Amino acid sequence: MTEIIVDVTRNHYHVKAEGHAGDPLICAGISVLTQMMGACIINHDECKVKKFTIEDGLVDLDWISPDWKVLEDTKAMTLGLLQLEHTYPEALKIKQNIL
Helix, strand or coil, X not given: CEEEEEEEECCEEEEEEECCCCXXXXXXXXXXXXXXXXXXXXXXXXXXXXXXXXXXXXXXXXXXXXXXXXXXXXXXXXXXXXXHHHHCCCCEEEEEEEC
């Protein structure tokens, strides 16, 4: 199972996905969404990256940004992950806090 945390408080963002979903296709979907978010924060001039870890079974991203576009990117990633959770509840669990 993959456990995912999406935590947004004001301008501080933290996304962490840890574990394996058990099905390579589900893992690939999680990887695409979370690594896309990593690419977004690296390419945004307004982002101050505090942590950027992408390795087998772990994506851990922590950053600060006042840019509303980053919030929209984060919401899009979260919606994709929630859809995966809805379809495959046995494979991933998401805890989210977006204020």
